[in-house]
Amino acid sequence: xxxxxxxxxxxxxxTQEYEYGFYTDIESDTFPKGLNEDIVRAxxxxxxxxxxxxxxxxxxxxxxxQMEEPEWANVNYEKPDFQAISYYSAPKKADPNKSLDDVDxxxxxxxxxxxxxxxxxxxxxxxxxxxxxxxxxxATTFKKTLAEKGIIxxxxxxxxxxxxxxxxxxxxxxxxxxxxxxxxxxxxxxTDGSFCYIPKGVKCPxxxxxxFRINExxxxxxxxxxxxxxxxxxxxxxxxxxxxxRDENQLHAAVVELIAMDAAEIKYSTVQNWFPGDKEGQGGxxxxxxxxxxxxxxxxxxxxxxxxxxxxxxxxxSCILKGNNSVGEFYSIAVTNNFQQADTGTKMIHLGKxxxxxxxxxxxxxxxxxxxxxxxxxxxxxxxxxRNFSQCDSxxxxxxxxxxxxxxxxxxxxxxxxxxxxTTSKIGEDQLFYCNQRGIxxxxxxxxxxxxxxxxxxxxxxMEFAVEAQKLLEISLEGSVG
Amino acid sequence: MLKIExxxxxxxxxxxxxxxxxxxxxxxxxxIMGPNGAGKSTMASVIAGKEEYEVTGGTIELNGEDISELAxxxxxxxxxxxxxxxxxxxxxxxxxxxxxxxINESRKAQGLEEMPAKDLLKKIREKSQLLEIDRKFLSxxxxxxxxxxxxxxxxxxxxAMLEPKLAILDETDSxxxxxxxxxxxxxxxxxxxxxxxxIVITHYQRLLDYIVPDFVHVxxxxxxxxxxxxxxxxxxxxxxxxxxxxL
Numbered sequence: 001x002x003x004x005x006x007x008x009x010x011x012x013x014x015t016q017e018y019e020y021g022f023y024t025d026i027e028s029d030t031f032p033k034g035l036n037e038d039i040v041r042a043x044x045x046x047x048x049x050x051x052x053x054x055x056x057x058x059x060x061x062x063x064x065x066q067m068e069e070p071e072w073a074n075v076n077y078e079k080p081d082f083q084a085i086s087y088y089s090a091p092k093k094a095d096p097n098k099s100l101d102d103v104d105x106x107x108x109x110x111x112x113x114x115x116x117x118x119x120x121x122x123x124x125x126x127x128x129x130x131x132x133x134x135x136x137x138x139a140t141t142f143k144k145t146l147a148e149k150g151i152i153x154x155x156x157x158x159x160x161x162x163x164x165x166x167x168x169x170x171x172x173x174x175x176x177x178x179x180x181x182x183x184x185x186x187x188x189x190x191t192d193g194s195f196c197y198i199p200k201g202v203k204c205p206x207x208x209x210x211x212f213r214i215n216e217x218x219x220x221x222x223x224x225x226x227x228x229x230x231x232x233x234x235x236x237x238x239x240x241x242x243x244x245x246r247d248e249n250q251l252h253a254a255v256v257e258l259i260a261m262d263a264a265e266i267k268y269s270t271v272q273n274w275f276p277g278d279k280e281g282q283g284g285x286x287x288x289x290x291x292x293x294x295x296x297x298x299x300x301x302x303x304x305x306x307x308x309x310x311x312x313x314x315x316x317x318s319c320i321l322k323g324n325n326s327v328g329e330f331y332s333i334a335v336t337n338n339f340q341q342a343d344t345g346t347k348m349i350h351l352g353k354x355x356x357x358x359x360x361x362x363x364x365x366x367x368x369x370x371x372x373x374x375x376x377x378x379x380x381x382x383x384x385x386x387r388n389f390s391q392c393d394s395x396x397x398x399x400x401x402x403x404x405x406x407x408x409x410x411x412x413x414x415x416x417x418x419x420x421x422x423t424t425s426k427i428g429e430d431q432l433f434y435c436n437q438r439g440i441x442x443x444x445x446x447x448x449x450x451x452x453x454x455x456x457x458x459x460x461x462x463m464e465f466a467v468e469a470q471k472l473l474e475i476s477l478e479g480s481v482g
Numbered sequence: 483m484l485k486i487e488x489x490x491x492x493x494x495x496x497x498x499x500x501x502x503x504x505x506x507x508x509x510x511x512x513x514i515m516g517p518n519g520a521g522k523s524t525m526a527s528v529i530a531g532k533e534e535y536e537v538t539g540g541t542i543e544l545n546g547e548d549i550s551e552l553a554x555x556x557x558x559x560x561x562x563x564x565x566x567x568x569x570x571x572x573x574x575x576x577x578x579x580x581x582x583x584x585i586n587e588s589r590k591a592q593g594l595e596e597m598p599a600k601d602l603l604k605k606i607r608e609k610s611q612l613l614e615i616d617r618k619f620l621s622x623x624x625x626x627x628x629x630x631x632x633x634x635x636x637x638x639x640x641x642a643m644l645e646p647k648l649a650i651l652d653e654t655d656s657x658x659x660x661x662x663x664x665x666x667x668x669x670x671x672x673x674x675x676x677x678x679x680x681i682v683i684t685h686y687q688r689l690l691d692y693i694v695p696d697f698v699h700v701x702x703x704x705x706x707x708x709x710x711x712x713x714x715x716x717x718x719x720x721x722x723x724x725x726x727x728x729l
Contacts, residue, residue: 429534434570436554437530437563438584438640439591448583452574452623 281339284311561647630657
């Protein structure tokens with residue numbers, strides 16, 4: 001944590017604009033706008049997919065066509081025109097089969113701007129990275145090191161070619177095509193994403209990481225992640241997201257499926273920093289994401305998310321606690337500023353006996369933003385001795401933002417123990433003056449107070465991500481108190 | 483050290499300080515006494531630069547420099563420390579982390595590097611012994627769930643860590659039992675030197691048995707109406723404040 005000094009922070013705070021808002025001029029190969037069966041077929045063909053995959057996509061497309069965009073979330077936005085989006089955009093020079101040394105220098109330059117220098121990561125020997133720009137995976141590092149342990153970590157497009165049996169068996173089992181509007185859309189048009197398989201008894205020796213970036217204008221990003229942890233295995237997976245600043249809204253509709261077999265453990269951490277729109281609420285990413293994991297006996301899935309970006313967020317990383325003694329955890333920090341809207345939370349579905357879930361949600365609202373926690377704790381009839389603990393805290397800045405909490409609890413078994421705690425607080429003038437009097441300026445004081453408020457969740461992040469997350473919190477709230 | 487001339491200040495159009503004068507030299511301890519509503523806490527807040535108060539006239543000089551236009555953090559960097567009457571809670575931020583930020587922000591303002599962790603820990607150990615503070619206390623969230631006495635002791639601990647030029651103790655004795663009062667006063671006495679100054683704001687003479695002032699001032703209706711030596715405090719204790727109001 002020591003590498004990042006306060007001077008670095010100061011430098012960053014000087015640049016008030018969205019930091020990742022550059023556009024890299026790489027030649028790209030983009031489909032015409034619009035969506036129909038031909039486009040779906042074309043995507044599948046572009047990826048040289050087998051017939052079963054094409055059919056799977058077409059089936060999803062037909063389901064999607066029958067569905068309506070959901071309206072129950074506590075967000076207001078102009079619905080995207082799905083015929084005005086291009087569903088495939090690939091940086092032309094990228095070739096996933098090449099090694100890192102062959103990657104377009106301009107792309108590498110872009111990763112450097114993102115602060116994810118692959119060279120540096122390589123040296124650190126700790127993180128294997130898969131980077132998805134627009135629609136295509138560009139490079140996966142550490143593939144060989146991982147292969148020695150039998151771990152498969154590759155773009156999902158490659159996995160469809162190389163491990164069709166695994167993809168075919170598991171894709172859509174946790175988030176079915178029919179699950180919801182955006183999941184159906186993603187199933188039809190997903191272009192890339194990451195695939196990961198950890199064999200029985202293997203503890204993945206490094207953090208696995210994927211960075212997503214939308215670059216091309218007028219395109220949507222629909223990535224698909226499938227992570228399978230076989231019996232008694234362990235993996236920690238990190239996901240980071242950025243997009244350039246644009247004045248039109250960009251659509252991001254991802255699906256993430258996690259499968260934790262008996263006694264396996266998956267830790268999935270996300271730092272989401274898609275472009276939030278400008279101070280007037282122009283532009284920004286619509287982030288409509290379906291993330292869900294299933295736990296078999298004695299398995300554990302832990303979701304940790306730091307959501308600072310996007311104009312509109314609709315996201316509920318969930319756990320189906322199917323096996324007895326399985327454990328689900330959800331730790332979330334959601335920050336909204338200016339005109340951002342977030343409706344996020346989790347679903348903990350208790351099916352097995354002695355299942356346990358923990359929900360810690362920290363919402364921070366500033367500017368004119370709206371921040372909602374929405375969660376469901378469902379204890380099914382056969383789930384004897386299920387336990388849940390939920391804590392939802394909201395921190396407000398200024399008097400024009402909103403914090404909302406929508407906790408749903410359904411208990412069908414009398415042995416269930418469910419606890420829910422919630423607090424709402426405001427950063428007070430008195431707190432700021434107290435810090436000022438001790439020589440801490442207001443900007444730094446807010447960072448200190450917010451970090452203190454978020455500590456329970458920040459502590460759950462892997463170290464290198466925690467530092468990035470702390471920086472993001474500070475940058476996102478820049479200028480939020482006058 | 484501190485020279486205040488004809489200071490006038492108001493909050494929401496209500497005039498509170500109405501021409502306050504005081505001069506405090508290095509090495510001195512001054513006590514400010516006075517009835518409720520006299521403007522004692524306002525005086526402390528205005529010197530520290532709290533923005534709710536509008537200074538409508540007069541000057542505040544610290545070591546010959548007018549500080550009345552400076553932001554509160556700049557005054558802190560210049561050596562002003564206020565021990566709050568009601569210290570605020572900051573959940574999730576430990577005492578140690580808060581003090582570290584505080585020290586390093588001040589050092590940064592003076593163009594110094596951050597204090598090395600080793601030095602910081604050494605200093606924390608030294609000063610926590612001085613104020614008889616349990617090490618466990620340092621990893622608790624700032625003022626969260628602290629008793630009245632713990633809050634005040636924590637204020638003086640921060641003062642010990644920051645080594646200010648001018649320390650203003652605003653009713654530091656309120657909420658302290660006699661043992662805590664002795665520890666806090668003992669700490670303040672040990673921190674006193676010929677290079678710094680202390681202003682003790684209090685309602686009661688009790689604290690002044692432990693922190694012996696060089697001068698005592700009586701504040702009434704926004705002005706200092708009487709000044710004297712420590713005997714004045716005893717006189718106030720005996721006669722109450724009513725006779726002052728008639729001066």
